[in-house]
Amino acid sequence: MKQYRKRIYDTVLRHRLEAKGAVLVEGPKWCGKTTTCLQLAQSVLYMAQPDIREQNIMLTDMQPSLLLQGATPRLIDEWQIAPKLWDAVRFEVDQRDEFNQFLLTGSSVPPSFTDITHTGTGRIARLRMRPMSLYESGDSTGAVSFASLFEGESMPLSRVDSNIEHIAFLLCRGGWPKAIDQTECIALQQSRDYLDAIVESDISRVDDVQRDSHLARRLLRSYARMESSQAQSAQIAADVRGSAESPSNKTVQSYISALEKIFVLEDMPAWNPNLRSKSAIRTSDTRHFVDPSIAAAALGIGPAGLIKDLETFGLLFESMCVRDFRVYADALDGDVFHFRDRTGLECDAVLHLRDGRYGLIEVKLGGNRLIEEGAANLIKLADKIDTTTMSKPSFLMVATGTGEYSFTRRDGVMVAPIRTLRP
Structure with a gap:
């Protein structure tokens, strides 16, 4: 396995998560969102995993709280596949009343916001992640x-x-x-x-x-x-x-x-x-x-x-x-x-x-x-x-x-x- 190359967002993300119940990490596909979040996550749910994707979507409609169970911070990867998870995470953050609970990643915005009733203000912070800078890729001396x-x-x-x-x-x-x-x-x-x-x-x-x-x-x-x-x-x-x-x-x-x-x-x-x-x-x-x-x-x-x-x-x-x-x-x-x-x-x-x-x-x-x-x-x-x-x-x-x-x-x-x- 390729060794993880440290990112500037490692520190940024940790600080954001320490001050909020959940952090949404957005950015283009393949820029390293999931890998970076995995450095902090203690458990993970891959919404796009082929063999359980439909099951995950079904549970989101029936009992989304089941998908949120796990060691914290819990990573929910590609959350926008089931937009109802947003309100579930927001509610769970309110109930737990603690920071450092959830990481959400998304490589696009949801196709529709009809299933989202709350903005997440005060509960879910947003972080835009970008591809590597030259300093992160080792191509800048950083002097x-x-x-x-x-x-x-x-x-x-x-x-x-x-x-x-x-x-x-x-x-x-x-x-x-x-x-x-x-x-x-x-x-x-x-x-x-x-x-x-x-x-x-x-x-x-x-x-x-x-x-x-x-x-x-x-x-x-x-x-x-x-x-x-x-x-x-x-x-x-x-x-x-x-x-x-x-x-x-x-x-x-x-x-x-x-x-x-x-x-x-x-x-x-x-x-x-x-x-x-x-x-x-x-x-x-x-x-x-x-x-x-x-x-x-x-x-x-x-x-x-x-x-x-x-x-x-x-x-x-x-x-x-x-x-x-x-x-x-x-x-x-x-x-x-x-x-x-x-x-x-x-x-x-x-x-x-x-x-x-x-x-x-x-x-x-x-x-x-x-x-x-x-x-x-x-x-x-x-x-x-x-x-x-x-x-x-x-x-x-x-x-x-x-x-x-x-x-x-x-x-x-x-x-x-x-x-x-x-x-």
Whole structure:
């Protein structure tokens, strides 16, 4: 058996469970939800186990409390197969009046909420889990800690062996646990198979609506072309229509909604700081896949193809960085946003903690010119922020793909290869 590789979510999940009767762990299939939960669980119920699946569903209708019996915390895997379990868990948590009772995992939202009468507020916490960051997969040295930067510590000068070919491979491999430590050929095949499963099965099974696999594949390809942009749904629909027969905007939006329900798409919301000037802030979400390897697979492009198309490479690299930033933000009790105003001034990622501290990050694949451009944007944005009404940024950083060293420039902007970062 493959040895368990520790996850950042191990600690996050333990802390959440210590403060609630139950925790729902959601996220895309194959990102490691069940395996991570098993590190804490003392008993487990696999709802999707073929030989007892129908029996489990029947018991959910007749006497769901029987399914909840077992050593705690008890893991209920793929709970959404029988949505009535939600109310049963909520009631049992009330009756026991103790924390640390149940773990629920789900790789999609339930197809219907008619069997759920209570939101679970105060009883069931939610935790979104994502594929592995580069630090979790062992592909980052972890020399640069975001937690330390938020504490005001200086960034250490550190070195990492990195080249554009390896970054392209890491992007196309993705953060799927089963792809880690495999040969290159096997590792790269995983995201392609994942894409096939999405379009052939998962997008229809999520809500029992039969969808066209060819249209789903074209939609994902169009979405991938819009990666890391603020493209509107109508633009995506127009791009899909330009490739073959013409689905309506409503149809395209229903496909996007289904992909969100199975956690394949995870757009990034806009940040709204207090600025000195009355500059209109764009509020559109930035388009992102939960893992950039899905976008690469949808485009039918591999590491060699990315290197030949640096524009696409740059957009997908930004998405890979956002995936990692989101994981690191979860460890620090924070969120990740983007910023863009009507003048075009932007910031690719704002790592914002719940206590109000925040860091501004520009993502650049590499090259001195792009780093200079990113640093100038960060300084300009920092100067616009009204520090009489909110704190000044804890740090300004240009995160890069290539480049051997993490270092701090004379203007105070930090430059850090993505393969040196950790929470």
